[in-house]
Amino acid sequence: MRLVRHLVPALVAGLFWAVPLSAQQTTGSVTGKVVDASTQQPLANVEVAIAGTPYRELTRADGNFTLNGVPAGAQRLRATRIGYGSQIQEIAVTPGGTTTAQISLAPAAAILEPVVVTGYGTQRREAITGSVSTVSAAAANVGVVTNVDQMIQARAAGVEVTRNNGEPGAGVQVLIRGGSSISNSNEPLYVVDGVPIYNEPTEPPGYAAAGTPPLPRNPLNLLNPSDIASITILKDASATAIYGSRAANGVILVETKKGTATGGPSIEYDSYVAAASPAKYLNLVSAGDYKNFVAQQVPIFIADTIACPHTAPGGKIDPNCFNSARGLDPKIQSQLGSANTDWYRAVTRTAVTHNHDLSFSGGSEDTRYRASLNYMNQQGVSLANGLERIQGRLTATHKALNDRMRLGVNVTTSRVNNRYILFENRAGFEGGVFQNAANLDPTQAVNVNDSTYYEPGGNSLRNPVALANQVTDLGRTTRTLANGTAEIDLVPGLTGQVTVGLDYSAGGRDIYFPIASPLGRTLGNGLARVYSQDNQTKTVQTLLTYRRQLGESHSLDVVGGYEYSKFTKNVAMGQGIGFVTDALKYNALDAAGTLRDSTDASESRLVSFLSRANYGYRDRFFVTGVLRYDGSSKFAEGHKWALFPGLSASWHLTQGGVVRGPFSDLRVRVGWGRQGNPGIQPYNSLATLVGGTGATYPWSDVPQAGVIPHNVGNPNLKWEQTTQYNGAVDFGLMNNRLAGSIEYYVKNTSDLLLEVPVPQPAASGTRIENVGKLRNRGLEVTLDALLASRPGLTWRTGVVFALERSAVLDLGPHQFLRSGIVSGQGQSDQWAQRILAPDSITGKTYPLGTFYGPLFLGVDPTTGFQVFACSAAPGHTANCVNGRTTTRGGPAAADYQVIGNANPDFTIGLHNQVNWGKFDVSFLLRASVGQDVFNNTALVWSTKSNALQVKNFLAPALTDGTDLHEPAIYSSRWVESASFLRLQNITVEYALDLPFLTNSARSARLYVSADNLFVITGYSGLDPEVSSLNESDPTDVGLVARGIDYLSYPRPRTFTGGLRVAF
């Protein structure tokens, strides 16, 4: 292996020496003008370049350009500009003479940058052979956008972005071409300004007082969307292979804005104010209906108890008879209040967000800079919850040594203050804010009096308004992303580059459950927790790039390099329980009765050798080969290193006249590649011993600290590998007024890293092993059209369409793995989904996200029992009659079956941009069709027996015929079709033409915007779009679960008004 390790860079280096240095040539000049083909207006900022050489220039405001010192002879002049199709002209440059060229560019259907960042360098759009989507940052930054993930939603085919919930800055699940892993991370790799970042949570977890703690917020909240210049998404294996081991889930490349020298210094100010409120409220039983319901049930109870004998001592009613009476106790009726409280509305609010961006940029020919400052304060639509961000960014570039050396620095530093509330992703017995809002008796008022909250008094029911206001849960992250780059032209065409990157985040969490809260008292008279977490990534990258036009026909673009990353994480936690006062909160832990603290640390390293060669023949054929050799410390000895190749090719059928007819552009692409997924935690390959409570034993009641084997270790642990095939056709019609691409892919993941049971005895029941196979296949269609292009009106529209099918092909020794824990009271040990191995007889395969449970047939109108399908086969349900059973006898495990599929049949995004005079209008529609969602909220709160515990329930249950005492049973009854169409955003922008502004400002624009204006869906829950969690719960180790809706934080509808001014 050592030989191979050094062979790759040696080969790369060898390539450079094989290319002879070019000889001295005589030169000439080229001048000309570029105009818009439809309006004949001059075009500024068009890049005019001599193909295959460093000679390039931007056109001035009058569309003119001049290139000096161009080598004499036949040259190809290329003109490119964002939003226009590129144009190539053959010209002849005479030594010492001046050649003129007139170029007219036709507007293209999509606004696309002509040069694309593809990882460790850039490529001309035409030369790209892999599957790459780009998102225009300017078009996507509309409405309230907190992070880059929100910008790519529905704007790139095959990229599925789901926010965990409606919290400000909520975490997201990004799936590029479906997930490729079952128990591993499905997160794509993020690369900011060329430096890969580890997108781990930067803040420690919350305290799990209400089931699982709130989900971490998005670590990418540190980047201000207004600083983002471009987003590139690498989807297929040939494009992502350059990122090797971390690329199996795709790569998202983010480039930030840089300073420009053209047009002198500029100052921009952008500000908006937004108001948000929940788009939908839980349909709980109102106070009046609740009273009526209780009033109906009381006579049943009285009738039952009136017949009870008085046999208890003292002639009292027989308690056995009394306790088993049906209906509701009159006592419940007598305790109802006189208020009419919608508790769900009581914990939500209209939330205000304001955001201010100030940036200035400028520079000289040699030195350019851009600095920006952002302040954002976003309230959540739930009480006492929000996000505040203060962020600064500085970027500077400098050219030295006659442009042969280029230096660059990017520094982003931000502080994010998160206010969390206690809410449940999955609830335990104690509930958070939303569980209690669903539970609380609607006839009670929020406050008993001005200073006292109503508290139901029961140990598991709390006033949710009080919970939100009394419990403090603050998260904070100070994060700095910094990188410095030095680039030097060594010989013509050969450039060396060194980049050093640092990503440091200091996260913290301060939590206090006060004595004033009944929950705080239950936890032991006040509970305080102070938690800190430091993440640090250091990256060193060295690259050699060789770009050369060889003769007229051949172009070569080679990158070779080395990358080293080291990731460290340190956490420290202190917890105190039992305080005498709430005054100290978490600021004086030593005042607590009992203290506990813990620390943890981990470290991992990744070392890579990488190379990519792109060869082009006359702009007709392109071939790209990629080799990356990665080593990770996380894997077992002997399995640390792996080779990740990629190969792709494209053929431009319209270049060279192979295809004519309607196509202005036609290109086919094929690609193949293999990548890895290292998303496991460090030390999983090692057998380790740990201490902690689980190892402690109190001999003589004195706790003796102990150790226990913790991790079984797996000396064979290796990379999870994904092999992907990609075929695509890109086309343009009517001079590229209609353009698009159709892609088909097959993605096979093998050696799946799965948490599987191991033969016992072993230190733990399971360990991570490489077993199993998963296949994703999909079709992606992107269409862009220029619907109108005439003076005063431009209308561009674009559609992204994706369909994807996943299939589990092999689960090793397992028939199935359970996933998707069902939440709620009485739902322990209930799982909503199974990851199923192919059927051993029929060979039928199942996708990830397959709902599995009893098939619901209806409610028996006479008994009110739920009826399920059953099979009377031996060993199955004993009282299965005519294929029907009730909860009284089953349903038995053998009666469970596939009852739904959480994956959509297809998804569509439709974006439009209309520029009409001084107005710009854009809107984004998003649809997802065919997926099922398990409405866990409805399962738990459609049970009228909640009333027995003086809890509320959902209004539809009033009339659903189910008996008062019937338990909540997971079944197909609660798996609903959740197709939807959402107007994600609509924005109208107006260019102000006020004299006092236009005198000083270059432009001033006012805009109004609406997010999530409407959703059309048949789904009965709050929102059909639910996160697919990989929960960090030990019983559910990262197994994929999709489409489970449990009391998620409400998604807001937001209206925004803003102003952009540039000076």
Add this chain to the structure above:
Amino acid sequence: MKRLFVTTSIGGLGLCALLLVPLQGCTDLNETPISSITPSNFFHTEGEVLAALAGVYAGLRNTASEGEYWGVSEVSTDEMVVPTRGSDWYDNGTWLETHRQTWSANSPATLSFVNNVWNTAYAGIARANVLVEALQSTTVPNQAAIEGEARFLRAFYYYLLMDTFGGVPIATTTELKARARATRDSTFKFIESELLAIRPNLPKQWGDTTLLGTKVGRITKGAVNALLANMYINARVFKNEGAGSGISATTYNTCLSVLVSGGKDACQAAIDVADSIINSGVYQLAPAFTDNFSPDNATSPENIFVIKFAAADGLGFNMVMRTLHYNQFTPSPWNGFATLEQTYNAFDPLDRRRKMFLVDTQVNVETGRPATDRKGNPLVFTTTIANVTSATEGEGARIYKWPADPKHVQQNNGNDFAWFRLAEIYLIKAEAELAGGTGSSTPLALLRLVRARAFPGGDTLSAVTNGVILRERLFELNSEGKRRQDLIRHGAFTACWQFKDVTTGTCPRPAALVLMPIPQTQIDANALITQNPGY
């Protein structure tokens, strides 16, 4: 020009240097954990060895949990039921599946509770194997006794597996590999030989070290003998492969004529080890029955082998949470486990032990103030449960054998849980004598000895049969995790009882149920494991 040349050269050289440096080093990917230990750098000092021993003991805590050996051995019997109370406690039907014995290899209760029994026992075995292996290459004070404790605990974990599943794969090294099941008889012999081998190395009592007090909760000769006594009385069940191959599901499985170590009759062997305990001078019956379960039960002279619990985070006993009503304790208990009416009524009203159940009007057990149900009515527990699939919050008598600890930390109470106490040893001796073994006192005398504190007004028991012994065990050892084992030995496990009757399933249940199924997940993990017959 010269200046440009110089700067270019320096810049170029600098870049070259940066490019080349990483190729030399920085390909080192060795992994050394910084917040955990690897076995190779541990076990050098007495402290480290004791820490590893504490870890082996710590595995005991799980065995007495609701979804583990204790829960499986109780809820599958007539001692306990977990009724579905409205939306509470349905839990995928696991509790009623366990009570009605409708489990299969892939059913929800098997995949959770029964799987936990397997994993918890084997995790304990794995912990012991690491320590026993390490002790071969280190020297510490008290080494023989420490090794004895580790091997006892390993044997005990194997005993739980043998009791639940029959023969199991036996491993005494840390090597991780698939192993076939040993026969139940070989598993029995392995456990027996381990216990006999280590018994000489263990003290009668741990009271003489300065480090630890008198009731330290470490393994003694008495614990070894108690486990042996239990194994011998169950020898016919434990040494046969299942119903139809030596075990009767419907008649008494006597220890008589089953041969154990040294060719001794199992009944006689049970009497002999019981006598060793009785005559050791270490143990005596506690004056009051309740002394064995109170928060300070570490001082009980009767408890022989206990799981030590402490009122500290993660170290406590949470029985009160399983049984009490939401409003009877803080944090709020779960209002789940109850006993059957037929079981409650089986107690003689004069039997003081019946007070272990809470019935009638209830108080908050911490404050002593009257407790209310969720509606605000006075909380009343009734002995009846009208409908086990839709019970109300007050139905069912509650087990309150281990009272709440005033010093509890959240749900952690300091009551120890005894796996073996002297009263059971008397009952084992009586049962072995009744079966035909020869002992120093009659079965009736032994039972009366145990019953004396329960009937201070005078005991009317006049004759002993197998049925009487099984009932006495129900009264004395109720909720102590012994019921499944006792019912199997007495041929009554698959019989009918409340909520497990003809209306809810075929009853009596199949004889094969005297062994639990091996959870399918374990067979998936180890292809050499075969399922028990009948599943």
